[in-house]
Amino acid sequence: MDLRDLPSVDALALDLAEEFSAPRVLLNAVARNAIENARSSLRSGLPADPSGEAFRHMSSLDSARLRSVVNATGVLLHTNLGRAPLVAAPVPLYGNLEFDLRTGERGRRGGYLRELVAASVGAEAALVVNNNAGALLLALATIAGRDGRVAVSRGELIEIGGSFRLPDLMAASGAHLVEVGTTNRTREADFLDAPGTIEAVLKVHPSNYRVEGFTEEVPFARMPAIAAAIGAPLIADVGSGLLDADTPWIPGGPPAWLAGEPGVRQTLSQGADVVLFSGDKLLGGPQAGIAVGSRDVIERMARHPIARAVRINTPTIIDLTNTFESYAANRASSLPFWMMATAPSDEIERRTRAVVDASGVDGSIVDGRALPGAGSVPGLAIPTPVLRLEGAGDRAWTALAAHDPPVVATRRDGATIVNLRSVLPGDDAVVASALARI
Numbered sequence: 001m002d003l004r005d006l007p008s009v010d011a012l013a014l015d016l017a018e019e020f021s022a023p024r025v026l027l028n029a030v031a032r033n034a035i036e037n038a039r040s041s042l043r044s045g046l047p048a049d050p051s052g053e054a055f056r057h058m059s060s061l062d063s064a065r066l067r068s069v070v071n072a073t074g075v076l077l078h079t080n081l082g083r084a085p086l087v088a089a090p091v092p093l094y095g096n097l098e099f100d101l102r103t104g105e106r107g108r109r110g111g112y113l114r115e116l117v118a119a120s121v122g123a124e125a126a127l128v129v130n131n132n133a134g135a136l137l138l139a140l141a142t143i144a145g146r147d148g149r150v151a152v153s154r155g156e157l158i159e160i161g162g163s164f165r166l167p168d169l170m171a172a173s174g175a176h177l178v179e180v181g182t183t184n185r186t187r188e189a190d191f192l193d194a195p196g197t198i199e200a201v202l203k204v205h206p207s208n209y210r211v212e213g214f215t216e217e218v219p220f221a222r223m224p225a226i227a228a229a230i231g232a233p234l235i236a237d238v239g240s241g242l243l244d245a246d247t248p249w250i251p252g253g254p255p256a257w258l259a260g261e262p263g264v265r266q267t268l269s270q271g272a273d274v275v276l277f278s279g280d281k282l283l284g285g286p287q288a289g290i291a292v293g294s295r296d297v298i299e300r301m302a303r304h305p306i307a308r309a310v311r312i313n314t315p316t317i318i319d320l321t322n323t324f325e326s327y328a329a330n331r332a333s334s335l336p337f338w339m340m341a342t343a344p345s346d347e348i349e350r351r352t353r354a355v356v357d358a359s360g361v362d363g364s365i366v367d368g369r370a371l372p373g374a375g376s377v378p379g380l381a382i383p384t385p386v387l388r389l390e391g392a393g394d395r396a397w398t399a400l401a402a403h404d405p406p407v408v409a410t411r412r413d414g415a416t417i418v419n420l421r422s423v424l425p426g427d428d429a430v431v432a433s434a435l436a437r438i
Helices: 009-019 024-043 050-064 111-121 132-143 166-173 188-192 220-230 264-269 295-303 305-309 314-328 336-342 345-359 393-401 425-435
Strands: 125-129 149-153 176-180 200-204 234-239 274-278 289-293 364-370 382-389 410-412 415-418
Touching: 009 024, 009 050, 024 050, 111 125, 111 264, 111 289, 111 314, 125 132, 125 295, 125 314, 132 166, 132 200, 132 234, 132 274, 132 289, 132 295, 132 305, 149 166, 166 176, 188 220, 200 220, 220 234, 234 264, 264 274, 264 289, 274 295, 289 295, 295 305, 345 364, 345 382, 345 425, 393 410, 393 415, 393 425
Parallel strands: 149 176, 149 200, 200 234, 234 274
Antiparallel strands: 125 289, 274 289, 364 382, 382 415, 410 415
16 A cells, blocks of 8 residues: 555545444544554555554444443442442433522532431431542541641552552642551551641541451541540541441341441441441442531531532432432332342342253353452452353353443353343343353
8 A cells, every 4th residue: 555545534434434333523533543644654664554443443432432231240339330230310401400499599409418318327417529539538638638647557548440549649638648557457556656746537448458367457436536535537438338237228137248348327326527438339329429427527528629629410419319218218129239239149040040041052050259349348259150151261252242232241261151140130131142142
């Protein structure tokens, strides 16, 4: 190919349009970029394939376009698939987001939701923002303030997905980190002996990892007394958002895989000034950051300038309201996450056998496990029967992912694993249809 053989942007975009249903403006941009790259290569004496580059790029973009998928990985809160599964409520064209229907004057955004959240955990007040990192940033900036010193155990200086690090977020809030204890052992005396004036004490639940062996940490129950002795407020970040450690919505109480997970209600009742947690994960709602605690602290957070930057949007308010109303009405077991997490293993096995029979696929049902996921209860799993397609490897996984809608399974030791615990029963037919393609 030489410069005279390069296609026009319109011609290449038309070729792309035969395979991809993307807007013409995007097809034109991809075609133009591929042609420009080819022109540069040819001028440098290098080979060029503008059509191949354009199709590869457009294929990558098309696969990244947000769409519904069936999660057959067995990871219930799959970070890359959107975390907690939701039955999204319809969003009104117009709504009383910040409008008082009694007076016709401006109302408070999320006022009903804030009262509902507070009542659900026995807090004086509540505030909801876009995610838990935003809630922690806001709490640090409000309580510690610029140049305020915050005491944290070295064993809790977490990093989560996307290279988010607690020390970096604290620096962004303007507060100064005061590390106490060691990586594996922190005692009460380490907090009490922290040098200088401490404006806040932060306790973080390390929900995405475990430190085992020669370890010691101060439990949440002891932290309020330590903070009081120091004369500083306690910020308790419980992370995963287990609303109540007693799980009254689960018959028979909390399952074994929830052992040691702190509850929001219990942490608050033990005396924390503010408790932070996620709206998704173990709460089972949409991604959000929730702060509950004393009215003084929460209202100060709501008035801080950062609150505007991290405020919650309308669809999230609607979905989170539905989530908390489910807990309030003792219907939390009907939330998709809890339905999946608490489904009996024999029910999962029955559904898996039905999928095998309907698809005709050659596979075996073996003992496996499902994971809560998203950094919740690390190291603990839910026993679950799974479908193992031996020797299928990438071929079977790719065929499932190419189905419409895509079915996302896992690959392990040369086999493809299909786990129905993370699939709603209504999607079993989709899984069977996708398996029949293999």
